[in-house]
Amino acid sequence: MKGTGTKDAITGTELNELIDIVKKIHGFDFSDYTEASFKRRLSRIMMLKKLEFYDLKHILVNDPGFFQEFLEEITVNVTEMFRDPAFYKALRSQVVPYLSTYQHIKVWCAGCSSGEEVYSLAILLNEEKLSKKSFIYGTDINTGVLNEARKGIYSLRKIKSYAENYLFTGLPGSLTDHFTMMYDAAAIHSELKQNTLFSVHNLISDTGFNEFQMISCRNVFIYFETELQYKILDLFYRSLCPLGYLCLGNKETIRSEAFRKKFKVINQKENIYQKIGS
């Protein structure tokens, strides 16, 4: 993509006004989103839609159909298969040996976007011969990206870059072994889709829905203020089985003392933790 494509930044007052409208009318609370990136997304929408700030407010109030589109643009849905290959390496060497001792392995991939991480984990568990007893839940607040995720079809351009990541993971073969190639796209093998389920879930307002052996929520916290991060960490803590694993993005360092008491560091660099205490 060329250029940052942003216009003059939105002021703090305008931002609060908009957050208020979205909260009152659409029930989505963006007040604890990290401000700089949220503003950047707003400027981007205004530019793409050729809207002034006033028009954006107007359309959010008066055009009910616009909100879904707004939600998709405001949240960052950029994701990759096997993003940070070293993370997947660490999973295989430090987490999988323990996961494999469970009768059932339930994994929650929170903020899964178009499903790339869910399928990366599905491939990894399959290679470890664990797919029969595994189930991966992918959740996101966007229905649009979840539909993409359910299809499991990605453009060849994307697959090419994902395949490069795959090579660095040390997994056998190549990424395309797990896909059926079409003309300009590739579809993930259906057996890898079998034990996955995608559904809408809002980390800010919804509660837990199961008990998991592992929760992966990578590069979602970067969009949240610290207080909100702690609230969601609490939700994750309650949703994990004893000694369950939590994986965050590798730059999402948690600086809270209370957190350190509840989770043991398994891999500092890749931000992999294990629930301790009860």
Next chain:
Amino acid sequence: MALDDEIKKRWAQSRILLLGGSAGAFKLLFRLVKILPVNLNKTVIIVIHRKKNFFSEIEKLFAENSRMLLQEISDKEPIKGNTIYIAPANYHTLVENEGFFSLDVSDAVWYSKPSIDVTFESVAEVYKGQVTAVLFSGANQDGAEGLLKLRQKGALTIAQYPGDAEMAEMPQAAIDMHAAEYILRTTEIFELLEL
């Protein structure tokens, strides 16, 4: 050519030193990191284009040779003085009003993540005239727009003289956009920042 008093004064008053570069900038930034004094009393933020999955160990190499404290930025990292921060690969780095960094994984800008434009624009919004920014060698025009935003907000903006740059396109783009208040030879940039 001697540097004028005005530029020296503005550099001395800056709280933030922003350094951006791509192809051909690595060696220069490495040399700069080596000479910046431990009592600089400023925050240094470096955005250099880098590939994901390519563990060049830039931070390690820089940290070992830096007199100032040097670290790679992680999410919600507080922005402290007398510290050199390096933008991590595969994220955009932004700054928040409350004095900390935040990261973003949205689309690459000018095929780059980290993008120099994104960080420069964000720093311009928060720190305005308290910034000295230098754009070095690079093979695309990322950074030019960001440098312009900084200049509009009153920051001291400098482009490396394209004739001195290994890759002229990046500083040239900034100059064409009138984003650079000063165009300095490499030696002049070093002379200024060593003050």
